[in-house]
Amino acid sequence: MNIQSFQPMNLGDAHLDREHAELFRLVGALFDASSSEAVAALDSLRTEMREHFGREDADLRRLGGNNAECHLDEHAAVLKSLDEVHLILGETATTPATAQRLVSSLSLELLHWLPEHVSEMDANLAAVRSKARFGGVPMTLLRRKPGA
Numbered sequence: 001m002n003i004q005s006f007q008p009m010n011l012g013d014a015h016l017d018r019e020h021a022e023l024f025r026l027v028g029a030l031f032d033a034s035s036s037e038a039v040a041a042l043d044s045l046r047t048e049m050r051e052h053f054g055r056e057d058a059d060l061r062r063l064g065g066n067n068a069e070c071h072l073d074e075h076a077a078v079l080k081s082l083d084e085v086h087l088i089l090g091e092t093a094t095t096p097a098t099a100q101r102l103v104s105s106l107s108l109e110l111l112h113w114l115p116e117h118v119s120e121m122d123a124n125l126a127a128v129r130s131k132a133r134f135g136g137v138p139m140t141l142l143r144r145k146p147g148a
Contacts, residue, residue, distance in 0.1 A: 009118065009119050009123070011118070011123055012126060013126040016125075016126055016129075019048075019055075020114070020118055020122070022048060023045075023049065024111075026045040026048055027045060027107055027110045027111055027114065028107075028111075029041050029044070029045075030045050030103060030106070030110075031104060031108070031111070033103065035096035035097075035100050035103075038089060038099055038100070038103045039089050039090070041103075042082065042086055042089065042103070043086070045082065046079075046082045046083070046086065049079060049082060050079065053075040053079065056071070056075065056122070057072055057075060059128075059129065060072055060125065063128060067121075070121075071121045074117060074121065078110075078113070081106065082106075085102055085103070085106050088102060089102070089103075
């Protein structure tokens, strides 16, 4: 699947941006996985999501506040969904066709959720992290075309 149209905005935090790119790659790999590859692809995504969310969650708990709680809740909900799909895929009664539909549905939901999450929630976290490191948030300078 070409996931370029789903890519999140660049937050200006190189570490977060690399991690988000890897998450998108893994979601795309899950979408493209055959029924025999689905469990391994899901395991890779679950591992990366847990590690990524764990790092973000540590910052969010340190910062506190209502936005942090909402952000933490979203992470927990996504991990729960990944775990539930993993359990279903592991059931012997799950047919390959059912597994493929479930994996496709999960992948598409994540491809729609992740850019929104990054641009709304992670952007705020990146700004707070940048402010703590540099005393301000990064600016993006855009060149306007003459006459525009």
